[in-house]
Amino acid sequence: MTLGVALKTATTGLQAAQASLRAVSDNIANVNTPGYVRKAVKQEQQVVDGSGAGVKITGVNRITDQFLQVASLSASSDTKRWSAVSQFLDNAQSLFGDPSANGFFFNRLDKVFAAFSTAANDPSSTLLRSQALSSVEDFLGEAARINGQIVSLVDTVDTQISAGVERANGLLEEISKLNLEIKRATLVGADASGSENIQSQLLDELSGLMNIRVAGRGDGGVDVRTVEGVLIAGDGAAKLTYNSSDTTPGYITAQPTGSSNQQPIQLMSGQLRGLLDLRDEELPKIYDQLGEFTSRAVDQLNAAHNAASAYPPPASLTGRATGLDLPTAIAGFTGTSTIAVVNPQGLLQRKVAIDFTAGTISVNGGAGATFTPASFLTDLNTALGASGSASFSGGALTLNATGGAGLALDEGTSNKTGRGFSHFFGLNDLVKTNGLTNYATGLQPTSNHGFTSGGQLTLRLSTPDGRPEREVPITIPAGPLMSDLLNTLNNNSTGVGLYGSFGLDSNGVLTFTGSAPSNAELSIVTDNTQRGAGGPSVSQLFGLGTQARSARAGQFQVSAALLSNPTKIAMGKLETTVAVGAVAIRPGDGRGALGISASGGVPILFQAAGSLGQVTMTVSRYASEFGGAVGRAAASAETRKASSEAVATEANNRRQAVEGVNLDEELVNLTTYQQAFSASARMIQAAGDMFDVLLGIV
Template structure:
């Protein structure tokens, strides 16, 4: 019996020691990331049957278990994954917003300065110093647009670096989880759970979740970890790797690929954005697709439209040298990237059908022979809309025109399944440049001059005249003669070149009246009470085409008006004024001027950053809430551990007293026989 009392006391001492050791472990790891609080599980030791009844043999420690909630852990991992994604996107969007700056500074200021310089040229068209100032303003604008392109390139390289580093970390955690699966399987063969290994595995999964969104499936073989599209990262004790490679649609960007088992030579499989939701990687991919690329395309469209509008107007004027104006700015054509999986060697070229209104979407040109006939199809991948298709091979004489793009294949062939990505303004920022080498390239003068005869006796006046694209002016002046009516206000003008068509638009009317000039005696009505704008379109033998002028007032009978080439260009700043007036043009999108379009672009980037900040703050609050809930179950409570220590100390003291009592009894028995 004394021996049984000894055993009972010793079992109690051992239980108390395990309790004290467990509390000490909890206290020392209270700040250790991923540590789950542990507690001993005590059970009554197997007893024995005696004549006096069934007597117990003390206490035994069944196990030391950790507090763990799979539900809370999974919820927290998912919340942290979303938060990491939003944080990565917000940090980059905020950086981009800071680079873009204020909507009234930088590029916007340079655009305004350029147009202000052109106004000065219009006021003094023969002054080459004002032209030089305008050209210097143009060069400043080009430098700032190029700098913006370099900033975008730099940010894209930064994203690529972060993406590569994150993929390396993902592979490391995947390998770690697979190794822990194997170690845990081995360690549990004795029937006890290896708490330290379990904590390490859960912490590795938590770290992995912050890099990329994953799904975790628990089985007898441990954790299996999968990406959003079902591609495995870990299955039992095997890990699968990710890698990065240049995008098949944009070589400046990296694509994340799945490369199979670690150490294998599997062909990399590019992963879509749907497979990379959540985590830092998801945030980086989302930022590039939803913020960086669209913002660059928007600014590129503004630069492209600006160059096209200025060039078009400058080409409608004459320089100081009496020559037609040319392009003041140059921008590279659309960026075309062949898919890396293409087997053909076609050289695809793309131009914009209307560069004043370029698209900011991305397009895909694909070729298929599935129907038995070679078919080229253009798809807007931004909206997932088919823009058009053709079975006629695109060439310089028969281009494939769709979606505002004119597509040609200058050489080589396309094979079935080949595709090309088209970014209409993908090269705009880096390639934007001043094409003019001399300030005198600014065509300040208008090429046509409409004037009233010096001998006229009526009150009619005419504007000097304007031209539109494709214009021609007569080498010999065209004389128009007015015939007054016998009564009323509607007279006639004659002398318009045979073969032309004259369109007459009266103030307040949007529908012109057209008159075909079929003979030298053909007349055109003019109402002196309203005035009218006349537009002459050809072709005509004497070369009058796309010339307009406005007449107002009442001409006298036989008053004359001439249309001739402008020979006093050095004193004429009408085209420079038209260039300066582009500051209020809404050709870009029909509603916004170039400066307001730039302001909208800056505000759009800023709004995106603000929205991401709000979402990130909200998600961080959820993470804090779930962390608190998880720690209430799995975390170490130091007050509770202090109470446990006191309890185990008392348990140890009490069991020591049991052993002391057993020793006294034993000594008493010895004394009886002495």
């Protein structure tokens, strides 16, 4: 070996040792720096003419493990997802109160039943009547408050999604910019570990927002893709956009660099996935089920109140808007019902018995006169004669008594969709509503749908995670029957037939069921349809979409007429067997109040809502099931959060064991490189001495 080669070997060794010492020094200095990844100098042997000529520094490498990084990013995504879901479901659960406390929401309905039971013991007590009404107001007020706050949580989640997408866009831009810096440093053999560490931290934050796939680039830096392979960061950053409306699920699109197309992307984990689940699934489940529970509880209170009579009897009974025309509303009724005109002292003046099964109306026990749904209003007015009148306007039936008399009704055996005649029309409702809250319309395939031909609604079919599959414009057909409307909705080419189907059950409830394997979900984009003049739209009448259901639990209030005069509460029962001139209702009768107090124990049909399918049970039992469902959802999210955190902790610990700085190891390296530096320095000194000797000889 010549002295020149020896000197060069020693010099490169000295330089390599210096570089390694700097790397070790940086490692030790950053032992507690979050996100710092230890680094090491990469060296290669230099060969000149087949002989060794020292070492060459080819770069500074971060000590990483790709598998552990992927596992850590994935675990972080899952943790952030379930952390978001757990937080908001816990907030939603807390709105219902402490189950062990007196103010627990579901206990308030029991207080309603108890208050009417107490009032039944002294029907003439105005105080007890007022207390009973106050308990109903309290229950309805709490339902409205909880519903409003859950809807507000949805708005909060929506805002957080928008903020999360904006942050993700910022991270993608920073990651792409760092790719350029890392590439430049790599090309000139400079230390790019600082930029790579910063980029790694950005990737960790991004993975907390959304699940990503990260792949290294040959020239340094990373490519970031979505789960379906859309490049969102590399040589440039894609633009993510959050798409949402009040009536449709939210989803996120990506517009790659240089492209004008926005492609919906699939999110399987991350905070954004959790927030989207909350917005479009978890929180709507709660307010939908709250709406079903509240509406059915109100339905039972109203059923009992409509089956009872007040003393003194009211001169007028005004029903609620059914959304139907009268012939359609009357069609399908079975059984019998009685309308009585009673004087202020409770004496029967006129009795009109309606037999829906036979299609007859009789007066004061006389022979029945035939009626049809189309002639019902005229025939009823004929039967009432000079004692009263009936009218129908805006989908609502109204009965009036004349000459200072009042009205009392008996539901008898009348029935349509599980409701009696007076109850179906809401003639004597205890609780009023300012919208359609019961979607059992009673319509059958042979019924007239009643919607104006040519009206349009646009349906959106989406994947279960909210990504749109297709928007379907529907035009109300000229065919007048519900079967015509169903055929239009389910058409394979112009309807939803390729994705699922609409069905109409025996109670006239219209529902959509997605077909496998896509299991599409339905939402309403626009709805300009109208049933009759000024009537409800398709989505309003049948309760389709989130907009129709989100406010349901907040649409109830105690009848203003009863609040202003509690003596109008139907505390008694009409005696239908007495003759004209005999006492038909009595002031001390509390049977009506007892019926209200017992209404929570009557098994009824609940439509599928939230996490519960269609079930038949009592209101009180449903309250327990609903409360348990909310608690289970929150507990399940908390369990998943804890499990994902445990996995993330283990993944991060293993990753840190590889990437983190070990002081003992670094001290060994420090000693090693110091010795290597000293050895190279001595070799240079020896080569220098030999050069001096040679020069002295010359």
